[in-house]
Amino acid sequence: MQTKIHTSKKLEKLVKKLIRNDQNDEDGILGKWNATVFYVERKKCWLISNARSQYNVILSDIKKLDLDKIEEIFKNTLYAQLVYDGIIMDFNHLSTIIGGLNFQPTDNDRKTMGFQNHRLQDLNYWKHEFGSLDNMPIKDLTNRINTSPIHIGEGQKMSDYTDPIEEIKKLLKE
Structure with a gap:
């Protein structure tokens, strides 16, 4: 099982x-x-969003040396964010669901x-509130993003509005 992560330019x-350019692989569960990159105090941070649920994970202060263990960093950060957002699951099960990472x-x-881009504007506003990256509560900021209402669906009904946490819960139950 492989999880595709499409990167920004x-x-x-x-x-x-x-x-990698192997487009034939299926998407994971x-x-x-x-994924896109943004900077806080000249330190590279990644915003990684799930396309189906719009659930977000922020990897902060990623250096070139971290690229060799980016899969481990992503899985650990995703697991920690899920726990922070109240979604309790076994790490090994999550690791199996994610499988390997396939950067496209x-x-x-x-x-x-x-x-x-809209979420990065929110983060830019909060950057000024906390000052330095060391003072930024990354899990809390990501939770703020993940509890923002989003529109999933075709119509304009209120039932089409939800938040990313509820949507990722549905995906994890599948």
Whole structure:
């Protein structure tokens, strides 16, 4: 099992050695993810969003040396964020669901990219509230993003509005 993570053009330039172009692989149980890079005090941080649920994970202060163990960093951060958001599950089960990470070039998913850009604006606002990256409660900020209402569906009914935490719960139950 492999989980596809499509990178933005900016992130693709930073992680060229991780990018593979095997488009034939199926998406994992959670579907595809999109990743982009943003900076806090000149430190690289990644915003990784699940395209189906719009659930977010922030990897902070990622250095070039961390790329060799990025799979472990992602799984640990995702697990910690799920626990923080009240979704309790076994780490080994989550690791099995994720499988290996397959970094892909951008897929130009405009909906997810627009969603990420909107969330980055929220983070930019909160950056000024906390000052330095060391003072930023990353899990709390990610939780704020994940509890923001989102629209899933075609209509304009109130039942089409939910939040990413509820949507990722549904995916994990499948």
